[in-house]
Amino acid sequence: MSAHKTPTTGTEASGQEVRAGSGLGPVRSGDQGKEIAGHENLAAATGLDVFVCDRSSLWQRGTNENTTGLLRQWWPGPTNFYTLELGEVCRVQTSINARSRAALEWQSPARALELAISRS
Template sequence: MVNYSNIYAEKARLTQARNKDKQAGRGFINNRVSIDERPSIVDTRSRVGDWEIDLVIGKGHSGALVTIVERKMRFTVSIRIDDKSAKTVTAATLALLKPFEDAVLTITADNSKEFAYHKELTKNLKCAVYFADPYCSWQRGLNENTNGLLRQYWPKSIDFKKVSNWAVKDVIVKLNERPRKKLDYNTPAKLMAEHMAAVAA
């Protein structure tokens, strides 16, 4: 005779174990703020200061790029990292955005645990951090498209630990100095320089 009470008890135990794993950091982000709460003005791309963030992963998860793109001007910043820990990604993000902190209002990320320290970004950059819905990469479409451009230089077979940050900087400069039709053939670099000069004036 089947002992259903034992089966139910085992299922409950496994469910509890999975929940503990999740809360220990396997995909769980504490105090996550949904993209549904993001101001609607971000969707219009009518102001400077709204950024999208992601990682470009190397072959065998060997190294990665942190890529961050400003939605209105398409201005991109990036740096190579050796691991994907939340601590490393947060430090890299602060290093990239601190020079532009007067032009950082919001950051939109995916639900990867690499962005679990989002409160550190809010504290240090005085910005709001929002998280896209799971499996909705189109909600960070500009960042996805930018990553596609970067893949022209570094295909999925690349080991990013063998790529220098000088090489990354060179590619990002080329990307930011490329005229864009949607920017009336201005470059992201020119628009960002003009914005930062206006802020400083």
């Protein structure tokens, strides 16, 4: 897939998944637009559960919007994410996951995930 093309089908998008570091399995994120337009195809092609916010319920997008804001601290809006080096992405991912969040009672997402896994 070329760097300027957005995945629109399950077959194209399945190559864009990211493996969660916790061993929980593949994770796929998309926005309401071209990249998630074929979410049914994506689910069928990959076996992933795909969750899409309701168009009229912007409150469901809070985490998405917050994460976008965090990412913009490292990369400006027009950044082509297909061109980033994996090591750079992993470094930023680690930094974001180590930040405490009010929504997690001031734990980091990494710590909250660790605790959730240990309880199951």
